Amino acid sequence: MNKNIYRFLLSLLVIITLSTCKSRTVENFTTVTLSGWQSNPNEQQLLDRVLKKFEAENPNIKVKYEVINEQYMDVIKTRLIGDAAPDVFYLDSFEAPLLMKYEVLEPLDSYITAKFDLDDFEPSLLKAFRYNGKIYGLPKDFATLALFYNKKAFAEVGLSQPPQTWEELRDYSQKLTIDKNRDGRIDRYGFCIIPELSRQYFMIKAFGGQLIDRNGYAAFATPDSLKGLELLINQYRKERTAAQPTDVGADSCSEMLGQGKTVMAIEGSWAIPFLKETFPKVEFAIAEVPPVNEKEGTMAYTVAYVMNKQAQHKEAAWKLIAYLTGKQGMKAWASQGLAIPTRKSVLNELNYSENSLYTPFVEGAKYATIWQSGENLPTILTHFNNQFISALIGEQSLQDAMLKAQNTANREILAAK
Structure with missing residues (x-):
């Protein structure tokens, strides 16, 4: 046999053998x-x-x-x-x-x-x-939510420890809110609010309210459910000691905290590396969310x-x-x-x-x-968020907004059955 042909056949045999072994290995x-x-x-x-x-x-x-x-x-x-x-x-x-x-x-x-x-x-x-x-x-x-606060800003107004109750948080917010030019434009807010159900569900429960009923329908427009939410509305609209991130051009409460536009914010543990990496000069501490109506609460x-x-x-x-x-x-x-x-x-x-x-x-x-409440929660979430933000900025009362959100969500839930 020609040596070149022999070498070619031998090389071909080696390739086929290796391919077969590889296939068997993969299998x-x-x-x-x-x-x-x-x-x-x-x-x-x-x-x-x-x-x-x-x-x-x-x-x-x-x-x-x-x-x-x-x-x-x-x-x-x-x-x-x-x-x-x-x-x-x-x-x-x-x-x-x-x-x-x-x-x-x-x-x-x-x-x-x-x-x-x-x-x-x-x-x-x-x-x-x-x-x-x-x-x-x-x-x-x-992840749960906890209260982040700027230690230096606390010290400036003589505060040495985090608020122990929600009433104290509101009092702190007034002391920490600054209008430098006294022109009605707030330069620094005491507290940051995220007007979303995923953040405020525990506030609905604080006074015995509920999000859904036994049949899975929305049930958050009751007086008890509204009491916790009313605290946020009053702090934002009447007391003017709280703001949303969008009010000051920020993307999150943790960014507001880092920029010095708020002193307190309720955030998750994901904010720790963000603050350390993005705002390394900010000295912050973290405490549990203060009890609301003498009830411990937060989101998980x-x-x-x-x-x-x-x-x-x-x-x-x-x-x-x-x-x-x-x-x-x-x-x-x-x-x-x-x-x-x-x-x-x-x-x-x-x-x-x-x-x-x-x-x-x-x-x-x-x-x-x-953060869970049955299979209808995605529907309820959408309508709650749409109406709660409307109440927060004063387009309608909280009671009217929540009743509208509840009824719209329940019509959609009923139609899907």
């Missing part, structure tokens, strides 16, 4: 798809490191991670309808009731063992992903890892969820302070309870109102 891997959103670049880098560690410990599983930042839930819902959703994905407690009701998620009870230590999770956060006695998601982290937001009921490799998908929400994976995920862990043991191990900046958030989880 030994199980690929699990994971989707979520990204709050900042550091978050994705941290998760990438956690996922690589998972793959190292589970060499037969590869994770294909996709970031969806635009219209996240619309994308997930569309893919669920088309049987193209990821195996595992983030699910906010706000959206969970609808997906749990329509059974598009895989119940996790049969996968959870005693070794997994379910009792280690904060009970109220885990409850957000229970439906009809089944667990459909495991919360990966959480949590996100779970859930499994698509149509996932092709459910055992591998569970291994991923178990790792990410297990003690080892959660510790790695929460080690840099980007998120507060939902496991009590990890909270203690990472000393969150002993960090003065994070203690108010951890304590708040014990009595917080979870």
